[in-house]
Amino acid sequence: MSIQFQIEASNGVGRVGRLITPHAVVETPVFMPVGTLASVKGVPQDLLEDLGVQILLGNTYHLYLRPGVDTVRRMGGLHGFMSWDRAILTDSGGFQVFSLNELRKVTEEGVRFRSHLDGSSHFFSPESAMEAQIGLGADIIMAFDECTEFPAGRERMRTSMELTLRWAERSKRYFEEHAHEVPWGGGQWPVAGGREQPASGRFAPRNDHGGRSDVDDHSGAMDPDATQALFGIVQGGTDLELRKESAERTIEIGFPGYAMGGLSVGEPRDLTQEVVESTLQHLPADKPRYLMGVGTPEEIAAYAALGVDMMDCVLPTRAARHGLLFTSEGRISIKQARYRNDRGALDPACGCRVCRRYSRAYLRHLYASNEVLAQVLNTVHNLSFYLDTMRRVRHSIPLGEGTGFLSGVSSQPKP
Numbered sequence: 001m002s003i004q005f006q007i008e009a010s011n012g013v014g015r016v017g018r019l020i021t022p023h024a025v026v027e028t029p030v031f032m033p034v035g036t037l038a039s040v041k042g043v044p045q046d047l048l049e050d051l052g053v054q055i056l057l058g059n060t061y062h063l064y065l066r067p068g069v070d071t072v073r074r075m076g077g078l079h080g081f082m083s084w085d086r087a088i089l090t091d092s093g094g095f096q097v098f099s100l101n102e103l104r105k106v107t108e109e110g111v112r113f114r115s116h117l118d119g120s121s122h123f124f125s126p127e128s129a130m131e132a133q134i135g136l137g138a139d140i141i142m143a144f145d146e147c148t149e150f151p152a153g154r155e156r157m158r159t160s161m162e163l164t165l166r167w168a169e170r171s172k173r174y175f176e177e178h179a180h181e182v183p184w185g186g187g188q189w190p191v192a193g194g195r196e197q198p199a200s201g202r203f204a205p206r207n208d209h210g211g212r213s214d215v216d217d218h219s220g221a222m223d224p225d226a227t228q229a230l231f232g233i234v235q236g237g238t239d240l241e242l243r244k245e246s247a248e249r250t251i252e253i254g255f256p257g258y259a260m261g262g263l264s265v266g267e268p269r270d271l272t273q274e275v276v277e278s279t280l281q282h283l284p285a286d287k288p289r290y291l292m293g294v295g296t297p298e299e300i301a302a303y304a305a306l307g308v309d310m311m312d313c314v315l316p317t318r319a320a321r322h323g324l325l326f327t328s329e330g331r332i333s334i335k336q337a338r339y340r341n342d343r344g345a346l347d348p349a350c351g352c353r354v355c356r357r358y359s360r361a362y363l364r365h366l367y368a369s370n371e372v373l374a375q376v377l378n379t380v381h382n383l384s385f386y387l388d389t390m391r392r393v394r395h396s397i398p399l400g401e402g403t404g405f406l407s408g409v410s411s412q413p414k415p
């Protein structure tokens with residue numbers, strides 16, 4: 001068994017559930033912070049635990065280049081390497097390679113690309129992307145896909161979608177033959193900071209999710225036969241018919257969860273929403289649905305209310321490093337001079353450790369002085385804001401309430 005997905009409550013199309021992964025239980029809908037290089041930039045793992053982060057995303061392309069899959073595999077996979085025993089998801093590398101633009105060449109076999117680090121030449125195929133993700137050992141891994149660019153003509157969108165479908169079959173075939181190679185049982189990783197590993201050398205999912213997470217009742221050792229879960233990815237560009245066909249044929253191949261890829265690549269936001277809303281209707285209700293690479297706090301709340309269970313985005317962490325902060329009163333650019341003498345909390349409605357302790361004046365000073373602490377505190381707040389947003393959505397869906405963020409962006413039935 002790789003994962004189980006239980007829907008606990010629903011309201012219209014929105015639903016609240018539990019995604020039981022080999023390492024931990026994840027409450028859905030969930031926002032997954034991006035830890036590209038096995039690190040959420042500037043935030044240590046114990047702090048992520050305190051914030052209630054339930055699942056992290058790692059980027060296969062980056063980890064493959066540095067430190068390399070073998071290094072991570074020898075440390076027991078990402079969980080052992082980065083000392084994180086909650087859930088992890090890795091992308092397939094397809095989107096990252098897609099982002100290289102001039103540095104890649106796509107063929108039926110796979111993608112030849114040049115490293116953004118040193119220009120060296122590499123090749124990803126569905127098989128090698130699976131091999132890398134099995135070595136990295138995330139709980140959930142993604143089929144290798146081609147992310148269709150925007151804008152693209154219909155023929156191009158169809159050709160690209162067909163390629164993704166053939167790659168999905170190859171991804172699944174390779175994964176099924178090699179799933180047992182996941183490095184969870186190695187027990188070769190160091191015991192860090194006095195933390196004890198189970199005697200079996202395998203992780204036991206912890207139930208001390210700390211902070212304000214509501215997870216409290218998943219305990220017991222990890223199933224020794226547990227394997228990763230491979231999700232399929234729906235493509236088809238911005239064409240609703242192609243998205244429907246892609247969904248149906250990806251479901252035919254058969255995966256324990258389905259993602260919508262190829263969005264947030266430059267298309268207008270209302271088109272993203274149209275594609276998501278339409279595609280969701282063609283995905284099975286009893287499987288987790290993952291919208292990749294989206295979006296603002298308003299958007300993640302809206303998509304959760306539409307029935308999306310998982311989302312990831314670099315926005316809260318990347319914006320934080322540029323001094324752009326999300327608050328209940330809108331966005332704040334903390335570098336502005338108007339905050340120089342502002343004694344107020346960054347967001348008076350936010351209960352995070354940054355807002356409880358520091359003034360806007362101090363945060364502005366840190367940012368203006370290029371202090372490392374500015375990036376840490378800004379990231380902690382933005383992540384808290386995103387996680388709180390999803391917590392509110394999880395609480396509001398069973399109560400049949402709107403999420404409060406959804407003005408004009410929802411088909412969520414109002415009670």
Ligand SMILES: [Zn+2]
Nearest residue numbers: 350352355381
């Ligand atoms: Zn805060």
